[in-house]
Amino acid sequence: MTNLDKPQTKLELLALFGKSRDEELNLAEAELLNKLLISDSRIRGLYRGFAAIESGLEEIAQLQSGKKNATDANMSVIHDTISDIPVTDQPQTSDSASNRRKK
Amino acid sequence: MNNAPQYTQKWFEQAYLAVRPKLRAFIRSVIFSAEDSEDVLQEVAAIAWEKIEKLRSKEQFQPWLFGIAKNRVMKYCTKISKQRSRSLSPEAMEALWSERAVSVEVSQESLLDALQNCLSKLSAENQSILLERHQPSVTNRMIAEKHGFSESKTSRLINTLYADLMKCIHNIQENS
Numbered sequence: 155m156t157n158l159d160k161p162q163t164k165l166e167l168l169a170l171f172g173k174s175r176d177e178e179l180n181l182a183e184a185e186l187l188n189k190l191l192i193s194d195s196r197i198r199g200l201y202r203g204f205a206a207i208e209s210g211l212e213e214i215a216q217l218q219s220g221k222k223n224a225t226d227a228n229m230s231v232i233h234d235t236i237s238d239i240p241v242t243d244q245p246q247t248s249d250s251a252s253n254r255r256k257k
Numbered sequence: 258m259n260n261a262p263q264y265t266q267k268w269f270e271q272a273y274l275a276v277r278p279k280l281r282a283f284i285r286s287v288i289f290s291a292e293d294s295e296d297v298l299q300e301v302a303a304i305a306w307e308k309i310e311k312l313r314s315k316e317q318f319q320p321w322l323f324g325i326a327k328n329r330v331m332k333y334c335t336k337i338s339k340q341r342s343r344s345l346s347p348e349a350m351e352a353l354w355s356e357r358a359v360s361v362e363v364s365q366e367s368l369l370d371a372l373q374n375c376l377s378k379l380s381a382e383n384q385s386i387l388l389e390r391h392q393p394s395v396t397n398r399m400i401a402e403k404h405g406f407s408e409s410k411t412s413r414l415i416n417t418l419y420a421d422l423m424k425c426i427h428n429i430q431e432n433s
Binding site: 168187191201202203206207210212213215218 | 286346369387412413419420426
């Protein structure tokens with residue numbers, strides 16, 4: 155049983171998540187991480203917290219770097235992505251959309 | 258006779274843009290690769306627009322979009338786990354995703370506000386390290402070289418800062 159109240163344990167888990175983010179897990183670590191995530195809801199909560207901070211820091215870093223106005227840039231990407239897609243109510247494979255994106 | 262509501266491209270773009278921060282955080286919680294998660298976001302937008310006539314009402318847009326996103330993420334997970342044996346398994350991602358769906362109404366804006374608040378409580382150097390680390394394509398090794406640390410010390414420092422941020426955000430959310 156993992157005790158997340160022990161700071162060292164939490165730091166060890168964060169290190170494991172960081173390796174997952176950086177794709178640096180060895181096989182044993184990947185198996186351990188999968189096992190922990192499937193079996194322990196508290197570790198899933200910690201993992202989601204880690205991911206939320208990761209995503210939030212990326213957004214803040216982008217905004218502070220001044221490289222883009224996030225809203226305008228996102229609108230442009232959305233517009234470019236969908237502008238040449240015909241609307242249909244016929245079933246289509248998702249791969250057809252997937253193949254048209256990424257200009 | 259077709260009773261489906263008509264949706265304009267302009268309406269779709271604005272509705273998607275409003276949901277996008279939450280959707281992005283949702284996808285990033287199971288796909289760590291920023292590049293891959295942006296690809297999935299683009300795919301979700303493309304598929305949603307392609308199938309927009311299946312949306313029953315404007316009020317259903319967000320849950321409908323998240324349903325599309327879940328399908329795309331699970332396809333991504335299955336593909337990646339076959340390619341990379343060291344990535345998260347589809348079972349682990351499903352477990353993460355299922356619980357995430359419960360908390361989808363948590364405001365991404367309030368999380369960002371709390372994060373910025375907590376970030377401002379760190380030393381200027383630590384703030385700088387964290388924000389540099391989260392620029393595209395920056396690695397721990399680059400940060401270590403720039404600041405004269407070992408790579409392992411940099412990893413430990415960043416993990417400690419993450420733990421501090423988590424504790425701070427938890428305290429803010431509990432008191433709000």
